[in-house]
Amino acid sequence: MAGINLEQLPIVLRQFNGITENQTVKKELQVLLNPYFSFNELCLINIENNKASAEMRTMKYFDFEETLFIDALIDDSILWVEINNSSMFRTPSNVESALVFQVKTGFGKAQCLVFLSIEPGACFNELESMPLQILLQQVAHQLEHQTRLNRQKFHSTSLLSRLAELSNLFNDFASEWFWKTTENNLFTNVLTSNVANNLYKRHFLNKTFDDVITEHEQTQLKKWSQFKHLLSEQNEFIDFEFEINSSPQAWVSFSGKPQYDANGHFKGYMGIAKDITVNKDREYALNLAKNRAEEASLAKSQFLTVMSHEIRTPMNAIVGMLELLADSELNEKQSRWLNYANTSADLLLDLISDVLDFSKIESGSLQLDVKATDIYTLVKNIASQFLETSQSTGVIFSSEIKTGLPKTIDIDSARVGQILFNILDNAIKFTKVGTVNFKVDSTEKELIFEISDTGQGMSQSQLETIYDAFKQHDDGVNRQAEGIGLGLSITKSLVDLMKGTITVVSEPNVGTKFTIVIPFTLVKETTHTQEQEQSLEPISILVTEDNKTNQVLIKTFLEKLNHHVTLADNGQQAIEKVQASTFDLVLMDMMMPVMDGISATKYMREKLNLTIPIVALTANASKQDKSACLEAGMDKVLTKPIRFHDLNRALRILFSQ
Structure with a gap:
């Protein structure tokens, strides 16, 4: 077959119009170029600004060394390459030769048609003929244009696919x-x-x-x-x-x-x-969970209130009767047994107080009662008490109290005492044999307490959970320490509430040291009237109490003070008795059958217009209960269990005002 002449060129070029597939272009070229040479694969390489890239290929694997390829084409338009003797091309082993036609398209730009696996034909020596050059130039342009169209088509198809995906997603989830x-x-x-x-x-x-x-x-x-x-x-x-x-x-x-x-x-x-249905459903679920949590918290508070009342009521009788027994003639063995009973009763009262304090701390309702306090006397009394209690143990207790402590400061003395009692009690409890030292110092604005012992100590892992509620490090069935694991948790919360700090260092079998720093404000000394210690003149008292044992106890306490006592089982009876007789004082329980103490007090104040003192003597120890008593018209609230001297002191203060 003869080569292509100029007359045939327009007809040949029309054959390539509309061809979009690379393989089809290759087949047409194989037919047209067969008089010159035959080839198996075809590749188009673009050159621009000394950068070469393969734009189209008809074989799966084909690569080339860019620098060698560009350098070889600087002067030649047609390049013959023996692949086995050159590192320019990286092709499969069955490709032995390549023929490169360079078509320059502008300054610094060119297109190269690379034919692979060449076998020369009859007209191989006519490769530089003008018709062939024009044909290859047009084919190169068409391949480059087709490659660009294919790339745009792929990009457009990918974009449309992504948009369709987003559209489907929007349809599924858009609201x-x-x-x-x-x-x-x-x-x-x-x-x-x-x-x-x-x-x-x-x-x-x-x-x-x-x-x-x-x-x-x-x-x-x-x-x-x-x-x-x-x-x-x-x-x-x-x-x-x-x-x-x-x-x-x-x-x-x-x-x-x-x-x-x-x-x-x-x-x-x-x-x-x-x-917004989903949002409303979520809002409803959150409100429902919030309401349930609030109901659970309220139920817990109500439970603690009821339990406090139910426990304190019999505890009042137990503690009071033990106190009456202590005032009677007992032999040595009976006195020892009575001391055991008193110790157990005090322990039970401490547990009840800890649970109630923890509940207040957890709900954020615990408040400090800051008042003028003789801090030296407070810590001296605490040290004396622990010196006495330690004498029956194997512990040597010592104290170092700075003599220059401020005389009177504003602080919650009861909570400071609670903090020190918790730490000192633990120190003695966990020091079977050894020493416990209580050191008190101060700066101009802070109290500094150090309590150290040579007891069993704690490991680092134990220190990390030392303030956790209900956590005891000696919690096995053979544990020797009593309690429910609230002491240190409450202590930490009280120190935080007082804007102070508490730190601890400890080592197993060496000992433990607590350092507590509590800020205070100084109070100028004022002249205080000493309480009169003499007994109150006999008065007529109506005791409203539904528990028979507590009736006997309170009646006995008051009669020891020479007061005249009348008993009422509930609020309704109390109203009837104050209408029938004259009393100097009404002691009123809060929770009673028939009519409670709150309702009875309101009736006496509002309906009967009575102005006599009414004092709550109740087992309900919460702040809300005390507020309810005072709002109803009561003058004072005493919390069970009540001790003889506390009752006597409260009556003296009430009638000296």
């Missing part, structure tokens, strides 16, 4: 839709992204707001009157939420703007709506 109304607020258009979901079209088209809302929404008169006022004033509104009467019921949020025609006449609203 926004568009709406339009007439001037009379009739919905005329509803456009949603999900054409398959016609919920909004079905419930809104050709209806007004009144037609689509639930019965519950119709009862929200204030809400809807305000919204309709906005509509009547043709104002813009944003995120107006309401529930629609659909199946299933749904919540929507509406935002809209008024629309006007060319003459400025109002023609209705247009806006966007959003499905």
Whole structure:
């Protein structure tokens, strides 16, 4: 077959018009170039600014060394390469030769047609003929153009695929839709992204707001009157939420703007709506969980209140009777047994107080009672008490109290005492044999307490949980320390409440050291009237108490003080007795059958206009209970269990005012 001449060239070029597949171009070229040479594979390489890249190839694997390739084509338009003798091309082993045609397209730019596995034909020596050069130039342009189109097509297809994916995702999850109304607020258009979901079209088209809302929404008169006022004033509104009467019921949020025609006449609203059903369901679930948590907290508080009352009531009798026994003639063995009973009773009272304190701390209702305090006397008494109690143990107790402590400071003395008692008690409890040292110092603004012992100590892991509630490091069945594990947790909370710090260092079998720093304010010394220690003159007292044992106890206490006692089993009896007789004082329990102490006190104050002192003697120890007693008209609240000297002192203070 003869080579291509100029007359044949236009016809040959038309054969390539419309060809889009690389393999088809290769087949056509194999036929046309067969008189010159035959080849198996074809590649198009673009050169621009000394950078070469393969734009099209008909074989799966083909690569080349860019620098060698560009350098070899600097002067030649046609390049013959024996691949086995050159490192320019990296091809499969069955490709032995390559023929490169360079077509320069502009300054610094060129296109190269690379034919692989060449076998020369009859006209191989005519490769530089003009018709062949023009043909290869046009083929190169077409291949480059086709490659660019294919790349754009791939990019466009990928983009459309991504947009379709996003569109499907939007249809699945988008909650926004568009709406339009007439001037009379009739919905005329509803456009949603999900054409398959016609919920909004079905419930809104050709209806007004009144037609689509639930019965519950119709009862929200204030809400809807305000919204309709906005509509009547043709104002813009944003995120107006309401529930629609659909199946299933749904919540929507509406935002809209008024629309006007060319003459400025109002023609209705247009806006966007959003499905907020999921948010409302989540909000409902959160509110439900919050209400349940609040109910549980209230139930816990009520339980603790009831348990406090139920435990303190018999404890009042136990402690009081033990106190009466201690005032009687006992032999040595009986006195020892009585001391054991008193110790157990005190321990039980401490546990009850710890549980109530922990409940207050947990709920954030614990408050400090800051008042003028003789801090030296306070810590001296605490040290003396622990010196006495340690004498029956194998512990040597010592104290170092700075003589220059401030005389009177503003601080919660009861809580400071509680903190020191907790730490000192633990120090002695966990030091079977050894020493416990109590050191008190101060600066101008802070008290510094150090309590160190040579007891069993704690490991680092134990120190990390030392302040955890209900946590005891000696918690096995053979544990020797009593308690429920609240002491240190409460101590840490009290120190934090007082804006102080507490630190601890410890080592197993070496000992433990606590350092507590509590800030204070100095109080100028004032002259205080000493309480009169003499007994109160005999008075007539009505004791209102439903527990028979406590009746006997309180009556015995008061009669020891030479007072005249009358008993009432409940509030109703107390009212009848104060109407029948004259009393100087009423001691009133809070929780009683028939009529409680709060109701009885209110009746005496409001209906009978009685002004005699009424004192609550109750097992209800919470702050709310005390407030309820005072609001009802009681003059003072005494908490059970009450001891003889405490009752005597309270009566002296009450009648000396």
